[in-house]
Amino acid sequence: MSRGNARSDRAELEADVIVVGSGAAGLMAAVEAADAGASVIVLESEPQTGGSTRLSGAYVALCETALQPGSKAEFLEDLLHSHHDDCQEDLSRLYVEEAPATWRRLDELGVHFVRTFQFAHMRKPWAHELSGEKMGGGAEIVTRLEEAAARLGVRILTSTKAMRLTTKDGRVTGILAERDGADVTFAARRGVILATGGFTRNDAMIRNFGRPGADRMLPLTGQGSRGDGLVMGMALGAGISYMTAGVAPTSPSDPATGKGVMVLYAGAIALNLSGNRFCRESDLYIDTCWAALAQKDGAFVQVYDHAMRTAYADTMMGKVLTGFEEIAAPTLGELAAKLAPHGFDEAGVLASVARYNDGVAKGADPDFGRTNLVGTSGERRPVAAGPFYAALCKAGTTHFNGGLTVDTGMRVRDVFGDPIPGLYAAGETTGGFHGAGYMSGTFVGMALIFGRVAGRQAAIG
Numbered sequence: 444m445s446r447g448n449a450r451s452d453r454a455e456l457e458a459d460v461i462v463v464g465s466g467a468a469g470l471m472a473a474v475e476a477a478d479a480g481a482s483v484i485v486l487e488s489e490p491q492t493g494g495s496t497r498l499s500g501a502y503v504a505l506c507e508t509a510l511q512p513g514s515k516a517e518f519l520e521d522l523l524h525s526h527h528d529d530c531q532e533d534l535s536r537l538y539v540e541e542a543p544a545t546w547r548r549l550d551e552l553g554v555h556f557v558r559t560f561q562f563a564h565m566r567k568p569w570a571h572e573l574s575g576e577k578m579g580g581g582a583e584i585v586t587r588l589e590e591a592a593a594r595l596g597v598r599i600l601t602s603t604k605a606m607r608l609t610t611k612d613g614r615v616t617g618i619l620a621e622r623d624g625a626d627v628t629f630a631a632r633r634g635v636i637l638a639t640g641g642f643t644r645n646d647a648m649i650r651n652f653g654r655p656g657a658d659r660m661l662p663l664t665g666q667g668s669r670g671d672g673l674v675m676g677m678a679l680g681a682g683i684s685y686m687t688a689g690v691a692p693t694s695p696s697d698p699a700t701g702k703g704v705m706v707l708y709a710g711a712i713a714l715n716l717s718g719n720r721f722c723r724e725s726d727l728y729i730d731t732c733w734a735a736l737a738q739k740d741g742a743f744v745q746v747y748d749h750a751m752r753t754a755y756a757d758t759m760m761g762k763v764l765t766g767f768e769e770i771a772a773p774t775l776g777e778l779a780a781k782l783a784p785h786g787f788d789e790a791g792v793l794a795s796v797a798r799y800n801d802g803v804a805k806g807a808d809p810d811f812g813r814t815n816l817v818g819t820s821g822e823r824r825p826v827a828a829g830p831f832y833a834a835l836c837k838a839g840t841t842h843f844n845g846g847l848t849v850d851t852g853m854r855v856r857d858v859f860g861d862p863i864p865g866l867y868a869a870g871e872t873t874g875g876f877h878g879a880g881y882m883s884g885t886f887v888g889m890a891l892i893f894g895r896v897a898g899r900q901a902a903i904g
């Protein structure tokens with residue numbers, strides 16, 4: 444690397460706070476740290492900012508907002524329930540405590556939610572949704588946070604991959620990174636924040652921490668989801684939390700295009716190769732995907748009609764989980780015939796659709812007890828108004844739960860429970876908040892909320 448003028452190079456390579464990763468967690472941390480008066484550099488390994496956040500629908504679960512006045516106490520109860528009452532509870536309490544202020548902060552930064560949505564495990568529609576008019580929800584959050592970061596003088600360096608944490612006398616002092624094929628050291632006067640996202644694209648970690656079969660999940664995540672922050676933290680003795688419980692499939696995915704498919708929540712039904720239903724499609728997608736992994740070849744198809752397709756396209760899910768291949772036919776008979784060459788039992792498909800439609804007409808689902816479109820919300824529809832469609836699917840994943848052990852100041856704790864001085868983490872790199880379960884909208888939510896806390900803490904060192 445050309446060093447040029449030593450003094451100006453040195454200024455470029457030092458900051459009060461170095462943030463690793465430019466998803467929701469990293470950008471939010473950078474904005475808060477800069478707002479608190481710290482100089483901040485963000486390192487991003489990929490050519491584009493945003494990581495998984497940019498690809499996401501960015502449903503954000505919050506309480507006590509202008510759109511969802513439900514109380515912190517109610518929200519906490521739902522949250523702990525969705526975590527199967529098995530999580531690092533102080534982090535769940537922190538999330539809830541910080542949720543209303545985070546909504547106000549996002550509003551100030553130009554992130555304006557327009558409606559709410561009720562997923563499974565929610566007694567109220569806690570998930571806040573952006574309009575999706577100009578771009579997907581996650582892309583909008585990244586855009587607004589980048590604008591705020593620019594206003595505050597934060598420098599964001601893309602194509603700069605953090606490789607190792609540097610330390611002196613047990614304190615984290617910076618990052619050794621790779622940029623333009625050369626090693627560059629970034630010195631952090633007050634702290635380093637690891638916000639490198641999850642490890643859904645790290646096969647070795649999935650094999651080590653996931654249950655058998657977990658390596659069959661198709662990642663829908665950002666290319667940088669390699670678990671780099673986790674590895675860098677672990678190399679310094681950081682503790683890890685809920686790694687195995689956290690490796691779960693979270694979205695049906697088209698194996699041909701790698702795109703997510705969630706027409707189920709608009710009314711589609713899921714059929715295995717025998718043409719049989721195998722799950723309650725309105726359940727949390729994690730449960731649907733685990734059930735799918737237990738089917739022959741892990742293969743299934745979502746079958747839906749024109750009205751469902753239109754309704755899906757109108758949702759944020761339909762805006763970001765799109766681009767998958769569809770098989771189309773004017774009648775159900777022709778659709779089933781087109782599925783046969785893909786290994787699906789034609790007669791089985793037709794019989795299952797007829798049985799499901801009959802159940803909808805009678806207000807019953809004797810097989811799986813589906814009563815709604817999603818969770819306990821939305822009215823079921825029959826697969827009845829042609830043209831008809833099918834999307835071939837396997838279980839994919841959008842995030843994992845487990846990660847570095849942190850306290851409520853987002854300080855990374857070592858394997859003995861002591862903080863590692865100078866080291867913070869936020870977002871999907873952390874573990875413990877979700878523990879063994881998950882509520883939709885709390886991953887972008889966690890990235891934003893914990894990112895705020897990490898930024899504020901690192902700024903004061």
Ligand SMILES: Cc1cc2nc3c(=O)[nH]c(=O)nc-3n(C[C@H](O)[C@H](O)[C@H](O)COP(=O)(O)OP(=O)(O)OC[C@H]3O[C@@H](n4cnc5c(N)ncnc54)[C@H](O)[C@@H]3O)c2cc1C
Pocket residue numbers: 463464465466467468469486487488489492493494495496497498499500501502503581603604605606638639640641663664665666667668669671672703763840841842869870871872883884885886887888890
């Ligand atoms: C299709 C899809 C839909 C989703 N929908 C939702 C939703 O609606 N609601 C919800 O709550 N969650 C959703 N999720 C999950 C959610 O988007 C993520 O968990 C969350 O955005 C993670 O934010 P993050 O900032 O921790 O990580 P990311 O957004 O992944 O950002 C991490 C960044 O760090 C970078 N990085 C990695 N390693 C290095 C390194 N060594 N050096 C420098 N940079 C590095 C990455 O390239 C990346 O840009 C969805 C995910 C996907 C993929």
